[in-house]
Amino acid sequence: MIGMGHFYISMKVIHMKTEFQNGVLTAYLDGEIDHDSAAKIRAHVDASVQSLKPKLLCLDFSRVGFMDSSGVGLVMGRYRTMKLLGGMLRVINIPDSVYRVFAMSGLEGLGVLR
Amino acid sequence: MKTINEMKLSFPSKSRNEAFARAAVAAFIAALDPTVSELSDLKTAVSEAVTNCIVHGYRRTSGTVYLTGKITEDNRVIIKIRDKGVGIADVKQAMEPLFTTAPEEERAGLGFAVMQSFCDRVRVSSKPERGTTVTLEKQIGHE
Numbered sequence: 001m002i003g004m005g006h007f008y009i010s011m012k013v014i015h016m017k018t019e020f021q022n023g024v025l026t027a028y029l030d031g032e033i034d035h036d037s038a039a040k041i042r043a044h045v046d047a048s049v050q051s052l053k054p055k056l057l058c059l060d061f062s063r064v065g066f067m068d069s070s071g072v073g074l075v076m077g078r079y080r081t082m083k084l085l086g087g088m089l090r091v092i093n094i095p096d097s098v099y100r101v102f103a104m105s106g107l108e109g110l111g112v113l114r
Numbered sequence: 115m116k117t118i119n120e121m122k123l124s125f126p127s128k129s130r131n132e133a134f135a136r137a138a139v140a141a142f143i144a145a146l147d148p149t150v151s152e153l154s155d156l157k158t159a160v161s162e163a164v165t166n167c168i169v170h171g172y173r174r175t176s177g178t179v180y181l182t183g184k185i186t187e188d189n190r191v192i193i194k195i196r197d198k199g200v201g202i203a204d205v206k207q208a209m210e211p212l213f214t215t216a217p218e219e220e221r222a223g224l225g226f227a228v229m230q231s232f233c234d235r236v237r238v239s240s241k242p243e244r245g246t247t248v249t250l251e252k253q254i255g256h257e
Contacts, residue, residue: 035165036129068161073220
């Protein structure tokens, strides 16, 4: 499936754009990930995953300026969701400041961080 | 050590105030000219502590989060974050990495580990049914 178009959700702390192409759902996150915004990202990404059934979910972190451990929970949860659906998860373009939080979790061992 | 500046904040335990609290602390320490990583470390630790008040302290209820900040003569920042929520019966257990009482909310159980790793000192005092106080200390730059 190609060209599902993309759509935006705008929230004060986080802005997200998603794209679906060739079975790959990419979510471009722009802003700050905390407990508040993680809940919004989770709801939106999970709804897209349920309807589009991607084989790969890509979370693009290139524009994430801040993340606390809520981001670790968010990634772990999406990893489980994708695994249940027989798909894969990848987190790409992780800024150094954000990577420091991931480095404290067990996520490095799952091979989802790029 | 002599205190050269201080501030006090209180706000309702709404999750949107997590961003407000860390931005307020960032503004408070701006005069110390922190590095990008010092700023990011302290913001992350504050975000974790405030989230704990909201998710755990006032779980299923609402209340007030109290935050105070102090800067000492030697550029040490001391931030206290307090709730009057349920408290923690076993602080030692709560501070263990991966321990969480809220797995259904996808809490990773890393809050205290992040605070400890990103600050020079973290103190936690808590009483069941009375609330919890977390004190974060971080040296900014050199004396």
